Amino acid sequence: xxxxxxxxxxxxxxxxxxxxxxxxxxxxxxxxxWYRQDTGHGLRLIHYSYVADSTEKGDIPDGYKASRxxxxxxxxxxxxxxxxxxAVYFCASSEGQGAEQYFGPGTRLTVL
Amino acid sequence: GDSVTxxxxxxxxxxxxxxxxxxTYQTIYSNxxxxxxxxxxxxxxxxxxxxxxxxxxxxxxxxxxxxxxSSSSFHLQKSSAQxxxxxxxxxxxxxxxxxxxxxxGSGTRLLVSP
Numbered sequence: 275x276x277x278x279x280x281x282x283x284x285x286x287x288x289x290x291x292x293x294x295x296x297x298x299x300x301x302x303x304x305x306x307x308w309y310r311q312d313t314g315h316g317l318r319l320i321h322y323s324y325v326a327d328s329t330e331k332g333d334i335p336d337g338y339k340a341s342r343x344x345x346x347x348x349x350x351x352x353x354x355x356x357x358x359x360x361a362v363y364f365c366a367s368s369e370g371q372g373a374e375q376y377f378g379p380g381t382r383l384t385v386l
Numbered sequence: 387g388d389s390v391t392x393x394x395x396x397x398x399x400x401x402x403x404x405x406x407x408x409x410t411y412q413t414i415y416s417n418x419x420x421x422x423x424x425x426x427x428x429x430x431x432x433x434x435x436x437x438x439x440x441x442x443x444x445x446x447x448x449x450x451x452x453x454x455x456s457s458s459s460f461h462l463q464k465s466s467a468q469x470x471x472x473x474x475x476x477x478x479x480x481x482x483x484x485x486x487x488x489x490x491g492s493g494t495r496l497l498v499s500p
Contacts, residue, residue: 305486314395316476316492317431324486332487364430370486372419372438377430 277301278378280365286384293352295381297365305368306348307375308332308340310361317364323348324370355385388413390479390491398497405449405464407494409477412458420453420460421478421488431476434462467498 277300287293299306308320319332321340329340337359339351352359365378389412397407411418419438423431435446437453437460444451449464460477477491 307488309490314492316392317490319487319489322487333489368486368488372436372480374421374433374436375423375431375488377432379430 278365278367278376280363280378280381282381283379284382284384286386287352287355288386289356291355293355293359293383293385295350295352295363295365295383297348297350297378298346299348299365299367299376299378300346301367301376302345303367303369303376304345305370305373306342307366307368308338308348308350309364309366310334310359311364311380312361320350320363357385359383360385388479388481388489390477390489392475392477392491392494394494395492396495396497398499399467401469401498401500402466405462405467405471405496407462407475407477407496409451409460409462409491410458411460411477411479413479413481415481416455417481419480420451421476421480422449422451422460422462423476423478423490425474425476425493427473431474434475467496469498469500472496472498 307322309317323329323342341349366375368375421436422434424434425431437444440455
């Protein structure tokens with residue numbers, strides 16, 4: 275069974291503060307992704323990675339950084355959290371093109 | 387750039403009626419992979435079905451879809467809606483060879499009532 279876990283599951287942050295969202299997968303997948311979900315916008319790709327120690331910008335990378343220290347772990351960093359970053363964030367992993375994406379349970383982030 | 391369009395934000399149906407959720411896409415690559423993901427309330431998205439073969443019907447859990455490259459479409463259908471089908475449905479595209487980026491549509495919420 276594919277397994278992607280995220281921590282924390284929910285977080286309240288203050289504007290201007292630093293937030294780190296963590297993702298861990300036990301699927302032995304090379305590809306990992308960070309999405310945000312907002313009503314009316316669906317799932318939008320923030321950053322992704324296809325190998326450890328390397329990350330790529332997705333469609334909406336502004337205000338976010340990513341880190342892939344190992345094949346299993348992928349973090350999303352908000353250096354200066356803003357109100358507009360309030361959303362649900364999903365991490366996913368996959369084997370690659372044409373392959374199913376396995377999503378984590380999501381992190382609900384509220385920035386006040 | 388690549389894009390996926392789901393024209394309906396919300397579809398409401400009575401149980402037992404047929405379901406059709408629209409999905410069209412744009413890509414310059416000739417061999418795209420198309421997916422449907424389903425997300426039930428307070429859950430994460432999970433794969434419902436996928437296809438990369440032109441004009442071949444793909445089925446799973448009572449749902450089916452056919453990739454039509456001529457019209458760049460991959461509509462999701464089901465003959466009879468059930469209450470448990472109420473969920474958010476995403477159409478998604480993965481295209482270029484060796485590519486690992488997936489583009490999602492904005493999603494269609496399906497609400498099935500008794």
